[in-house]
Amino acid sequence: MPEYGTWKKRISNNAAGALLLFTMLHVTCFTALAGYARSSLVSYLGIAILMGLVIPALARIEARWHGDALRGLTDAELSVRFRVERARLWGAAIALPFVWSGLFLGAFLIFTRLTG
Numbered sequence: 001m002p003e004y005g006t007w008k009k010r011i012s013n014n015a016a017g018a019l020l021l022f023t024m025l026h027v028t029c030f031t032a033l034a035g036y037a038r039s040s041l042v043s044y045l046g047i048a049i050l051m052g053l054v055i056p057a058l059a060r061i062e063a064r065w066h067g068d069a070l071r072g073l074t075d076a077e078l079s080v081r082f083r084v085e086r087a088r089l090w091g092a093a094i095a096l097p098f099v100w101s102g103l104f105l106g107a108f109l110i111f112t113r114l115t116g
Helices: 004-037 041-066 075-115
Strands: none
Touching: 004 041, 004 075, 041 075
8 A cells, every 4th residue: 555645645636637627617517607697707706615625625635634634544544535635626626517517507587586
C-alpha cells in the first residue's frame, strides 16, 4: 500500500479532477440557464458560487489530508477514508451543478411569476 505522502498526492489529484469536472458542468449549466433567463447576471452569480463555496470546501479537504490529523492511521484506515472522500468529491462534482442550476431556475421562475 502507498505511504502517507502518496495518499496526500492521490487526494490532491482527485480534488483537482473533481474541480475540473464540476467547473465544466457548472459553466455549462449556468450558461444554459443564463440563456433561458436572458441574463448574463446568472452566469456571474454561478462563478461567484464556484469561488465562494466550492474552492474553500476543497481547500478544507486537502488541508485535512495534508495536515497531521490522518498521519497516525494505518494504510487500511487511510484506504477507507480515501475511498469515502473520493466518492464524496466526485459525487458532489457531478450532482452540485445540476442542483444549483435547478434551484436558480426555480427561483427565477417564481420571481418572474410574482413580478410579471
